[in-house]
Amino acid sequence: MSGVAGNCWSMSEHTDHLELAHKIAAELGEPKKTYEELVTFLKSAPADKLSEYSLEFVKNIQINIRFAPVIERQDAEQPFLTKSPQKIYETTQFDFDVLFTITSAEFVGLMNLFPPPLEDVLKSEFELPLPFKGLEIPKDDQRILTKKIREFYFDGSADALKQYVDLLSDINFGYEIDKTVKTHAAKSNGRTFYAVFSMDSKLNVLKRQNPEVANVPGASHYDEVHYLFRFKSAQSLYDDVLSNMEDEGSKISLKLIDNITHLFTNFAKYGDLFDKNDSIQIRPVQGDNVHYLDLNNYGFTTGLNPKKETFDFLADIERQAISVNSLKQRDEL
Template sequence: MKSSKKFHFGVNTIFIVVTFIFIVIVCFVKSSAGAEYKIVETKDGKVRGVRDTTLIKKVDFDSFKGIPYAENPIGELRYKAPEPVKSWAPIILNATEFGSTCTQISLLAPENPLQQSENCLFLNVYVPADIESDEKLAVLVYIHGGAFTEGSGNDDMFGPDFLIEQRVILVTLNYRLGIFGFISFETPEYSGNMALKDQQLALKWVQANIKQFSGDNKRITLFGESAGGVLSHVQILSSESRKYFRNAILLSGTAESDWGFASKNGHRSIAHEIARDLGKPQDSMQSLINFFKTVPAESIVKYASAASLFTKTPVTTWAPILERGDAIHPFIVEYPKAIYNKSNIDVDTMFALCSLESMMLYNEKFEDCYDLKGFDRNFSITFPFRGADLPFDSTEYKKLAAEVRYFYFKDAAIDVQTLKPYISLLSDVFFAYGVDKGAKLHAKKSAAKTFYYRFSVDSKFNAIKRWHGGGPGFAGAGHADDLCYIFRCRNAQPFYDEALSTPDDEQSKISLRAVENITKLFANFAKYGEPTYQQEPIAGFLPIDDDQVNFLDVTNDGLMPGVNPNQKAMEFWAHVEREVQEIQAKSKQFVHEEL
């Protein structure tokens, strides 16, 4: 109703209106400034969202930003599992602005600082506006990436427009990052993985409340990219989390990625090092925990950023960790293969990879940042699977490293002339092999369907590539180049403006068609449990079967079904992994965790 007008109701009329509002628990308010708001009553209290319109098709939607799903994780709750948010009733929560992002130091976007706080456990809900009273829409819940140490669910990169245009609901969320989200003091009470526990609580909140937003809580799809893909996969492995979603999409990261788990038994010693570095050495575990619970966040945030994932030893310090069996709230205590072997994981899952993931490394200063000549002289790289503990100076490692070098470079020198095989090597090591292993493991051990697609589009919305100067001069999609086709990335608005202002340009057509295709696949998967429905956007996208990896290639020319993507390289790395297992078994150094 317009606030500038006055209405005079009789008693009966007032009773009818109040009853109607109570039943549907939704009302609209239009301000004198023209903005249209919507109020929804969640189990924790009412929230006021605001009307917006999508970029391409001009579809109206309601946006609810900064809804808290957990109590502020400070004081006694720092480094512990989150507590559900307390009700804010009778206050109406103004959900028109994003909440603070979680404390972080951004290496990916240092020029774009965000409002940060430890009080950051918020989620955002985006809903098409023209919903019938009895309609329930499928829901997609997104876990952002950022090397486990940075990022947020905000619309600078994860705007809802293109998914809203497919008539689904989108939920994005924040979770604790870096040291705040993962550190384990290796005690029952402080066992780590707070980020995973945050996400699980957010999923529980969505399951309990999405009906109020006209969502179908029996059709919730979890998805995430890069580190978010790993975290989404770990949620699949949790029997508790699986109660809160139906299926999942994992982009450019899985729990089988080598960097997907932190090194075992390392956080306690790191915590002591941090305390000493801050001039506050601690002589007991209890005093160490007390120190970390009270030290200002700004004093330890510098220790929360990611070590480089893209060096020859891509070990992530702050990442999911196996918790001890005596943990009070353990999230994961075994590696994925062991969980698959003993669990009935019935989550239909779609795995995805960009065609040349490590092209994201390339920028105008590439030759200054990456010592190709040194790599040529001393070829060594960490193998892309857990438990490969061969010393770089061992005879066995050198033999296998020589095989790797020959597979990618033959007898050529490693320099700017062999840049493409160099990027292919890093793509396979850091991303492709982990995604391939994760998809095959899920297909083999799960009773559910497993789909696989590759994103190969190279056009106007490949934001990462364009921000990095246009790439190294060969076609392909690098890491995260798919994101601005799935989401409206407000940071990339000039790229959208360029395409929308020249709709007849061939590259504009390619970009807009790719948006339609990829979001249609996602929306179909959320709605119907299949990425194609009634042969749209394509027929013939089959799940992986026992004999071959069926996949779909999303290209500049459209959607292309195929089999066994990157087969030679994946078979080569499977051979290397078997060789390492045999060497370590013979030397009695074989790590029996997961190989």
């Protein structure tokens, strides 16, 4: 849930946490000169002030997290991560079952992270970032690739807002999740399952916090958790469901609670998403055949290779980006 290590925001390409910590101390009015002074300060600094620096924000159209994990040196004290996730996949064989999940409209409830206005993105001179790490793309090539992305996602129809949500969702979540699902299935001796949550009912809390996008169909990042667990912060919504149980929206919400609970508890207990006597079964991912389960307002449906056309397009853009990056590096040599 909530993305994979390959997502552009999930790891920092710069090991600058020490520099960032000094910057925070200075901004809080207590600049420190030594490492020891800095550690002492961080242990006693106001937690509410420090937490402000861990917030996610959107730069252009990509999520950025200030304190993202980094690849540590082999000689670091109790290192947590000394190889990139890609290297780990290349050198490690897995033998456990795994369930990857995504929501159908990941970014719709995250629009309050202040992505650029839609009208700015539609401008021909607006440059979209590419969701690929470690690449330096020459300006002219960046504009060419940006134009291709814009033309792919925006077709001039009245659904521009939904298309913008799709772009933000794919760039920040979907594309890398799709790649990781395939990679994990190829490297694992266990089974790899994939589920898409597209439910849209009374408990889609995050999406409904922003009236401007409340009518965009599908489930936002984090929406599905409100069906899996009971949140005190959303108690009034649960009360509404339970006090109006004959309402169609309440019936759908209660059924969704049953379905998602059944799904996760079955996987946690047995490594399968369904009981043998359930009317529906789902095959694990095999190679590039991404069998997936869709949990929606009508129950469960199954499919193959979600958003294949979109992810094939982004894979082609990535190949072009790698190509021009390699040419730039060769020219610099």
